[in-house]
Amino acid sequence: MVMKPSNELSKILLEFSIYHAIKDDDFKPRAYELASESVAGLGNQIRQTWKDEGIKGLMELPGIGEGIAKKIDEYYRNGKIKEHVKIKREMPVEMFQLSQIEGLGPKHIGELWKHLKIKNIKDLKQAISKNKLQELPGWGKKSQAKIARRLKLFEKASGRMLLGVILPIAEDIVTDLKKNKHVKRCSLAGSIRRRQETCGDIDLIATTNSPEKVIDAFCGLRQVKSVHERGKAKASVRLHIGIDADLRVVRDEIYGATLQYFTGNKRHNVLLRQYALEKGYTLSEYGLFKRIKGKKDKLVACKTEKQIYKQLRMDTPPPELRVGDEELEAAKAHKLPKLIPYGSVRGDLQVQSDWSDGSASIEELAQAAKSQGLQYMAITDHTESLTIANGLNEKRLAKQGKEINELNKKLRGFKILKGTECDILKDGTLDLPNKALSKLDFVGIAIHSHFSLSQKEQTARVLKAMSNPNVHCLFHPTCRLIGKREAIKLDMDEIITAAKKHRVLLEINCMPDRMDLNDRLTRSAVQAGIKLVINTDAHSPDHFKLLHLGESIARRGWAAKSDILNTKNTKQLLAWIVKKSS
DNA sequence: GCCGTTTTCGGCCCGACTGTTTTCAGTCG
Incomplete structure (x- = not known):
């Protein structure tokens, strides 16, 4: 359930926490841990807050008071924190690294240093191979074996998994557990139930009158590779897919x-x-x-x-x-937002067919979308500069338009919009002439190159593209790929302001590794009162099933149904498009 | 070190499991 620190500053704060825990301080460890989580959760925003508002601004953030704010200030000014350097001199231990091993907490890390001078994972491995751990006071063979096991798992660990990947697996486990006659109710909990974009484990709860039988069933599931711990009320296992699942079992009355x-x-x-x-x-x-x-x-x-x-x-x-x-x-204050319900999206406004890099024909895609209850979709194949994706030029786009016209005549209760995922070139111009864009029903624009421009250049590039009056939507605005590619550097405040001014929609892209906008940026967009769309970026018929992932981001971003344009029916959507172009 | 309808001092969430210990410390969520 804990979010692991992803940046240097949050790691340093966590090292403070570990250090103070080793020293047996009562409350500092918790304070630094909270601050570390806070910093990790804020991402780039923390540096911006420091730049804009200094120490005072930092102190407004949850878990950060005067002391830690001053340390953060020092970190951004000098690239290091004196007190942290001093701690490292006294105890030159990779505390963060070691703490990543399950079962290795501050006290153990302190003992390993004190008695065996273990500084990092390499030292730990050597000590284990020489059976040094089991000789420590309070340790035994089992403790050493446990750490050895967890160390192996750590080295093989795939770390966090994408929500879109882990959710179906987790739901399968729930289904399997529910088949057990002793299980009354069973549900996902933790980060998956919160629909966090990545999850480090699967948390489950089940209710029963026979806890031990349910624990047995859980530990014996086909998905389970090994059992970490197994008690009367809970069990923790490693799954074949390389992450852990934890089950908590209770009486049905306290579900x-x-x-x-x-x-x-x-x-x-x-x-x-x-x-x-x-x-x-x-x-x-x-x-x-x-x-x-x-x-x-x-x-x-x-x-x-x-x-x-x-x-x-x-x-x-x-x-x-x-x-x-x-x-x-x-x-x-009874002021929670009325979040967009799951299943609210009526149409998908980013779909690639086999005209570019999709795997299916437009007709196959339409049938799939329709059978999933959608009322419309926009075909938005790539444009020419994206040669690798067999992008369309003006001529092929016109030809595609004719095919769509023919299909629309055949289809009942479903509308295909003529669209594009038009490439934004390096200078902010678009990869299709305005004459071609103006003939389309729905123009999406997107960046697929020059990801590493400076924030100033990148923002200017996107702003220029958004100012084209033919443009309806900015697709996957930050271009991040979770675990693979950082977000491009954009001044999102300016992008949101421009979206409002030019009536350009921002996309929440449902692809599991994109999830772009993310929850935080969605919240900013919602607060600014601009309209969003939730699109799957489908490249094959089964991708329409990913819409719920975008809905989960929207919900985490406090979005209501009215904030998402494609919750509207076909008629209302077309009316919005007409109004936009007038 | 943080925080405040108990506000500048004096609190700070709560319970299960493991291993090594005869009553508990460490870790986790």
Whole structure:
């Protein structure tokens, strides 16, 4: 459930946390850990905040007070933090690296350094091969074997998986568990239930009267490779696909409390439990309890999540929002947004056919989209400069238009729009002449080259392209590929301002490795009041099934149905397009 | 070190599992 730090600064903050934990400080470890998570979650935004608003601005961020803000300031000024350098001199240990191994916490890292001078994973491996760990006070053969096992897994680990990849696998596990006669209810929890774009593991909960039988069934699933731990109430396993799955088993009566407990991210849960304490309650996976002086706490809510939040005088934040950000305040003030429901998208406005790099004909794509309940799609094949994708020039585009006209005559209750995914050239001009663009129903523009321009050049390039009056939509705006390619450097505030000015839609792209816009940028766009579209970028008929992934980003970005243009029906959509061009 | 309808001091979430220990510390979520 924990989000691993992805940048240098959050790693340094986590090393502070580990160091203070080794020193047995009571509360600093938690404080630095929170700050580390906060920094990791904010990505590039933190540097921007520092640039724009300095230390004061940093202190506004969750988990960051005066002390840590000053350290962050020092880091951006000098590239290092004196106190961190000092710690490293005293204890030259790759604390972050070692902490990535499951089961190796601060205390162990400290002992390994103190007794064996282990600084990093290489040292650890050597020590294990010489059976040094099992000789340490408080350690034994089993402890050493466990660390050895986890070290191997760490080296083979595929790390986090894309939501689009892991979700179907996780849903299969739920289906399999539900087949067991002892299982009453079973649900996904954790980061998958929140629909985080990548997940480090699969969290599940199940209810039963026979916990041990359910734990047995779980550990024996065909997807399971090995068992890490197996108790009466929970089990943790490694799956063949290379990540872990954790199951928590409880009585059916407390399903809601357990689901609540294992869905929120750490910050949401900690904040909620603190709030519960303020209100005279205590909250755990067993329920919400009223604290009564001199008596045993009294159970007041556990059946449903809603019951728990309601008892705390709050609305229930949808799982996608439970990240410990502003959703708790909104829930207390009864001002949670009405999120776009799953299944709201009526048509797909980015689809590639076999005219360029798609695998299916336009007709096959139309049939697939229609059978999935969609009312329209825009065929948006690539343009000529993308030779590798067999991009279309003006002449082939006109020919394609005729084919679409013929198909539209045949199709009942489904409309194919003539479109393009027009390449944005390096200088911001478009890869098709305006004459050709103006004949299309839907013009999407996208960057496919020169990803590493400076922010100034890249922003100017995209702004120029967006200002073309024929343009309807900016496809996959940041061009990031999760785990493969960084986002291009764009001033998103300027892009959003331009989108508003020129009435250009921004896309939420559903491809599992794109998910672009991401949740945070979606939120900024929603706050700015601009319209978005959710597109699959389909290259084959089965890609239409990915629409729910884009809907999950929209939900995480606090978007309502009205924020997403392609939740409208065909008639309303066409009316919007006409209005845009007038 | 952070934070505030208990606000500049004095709190800081809670429970399961493991291994090595005869009652608990460390780790995790």
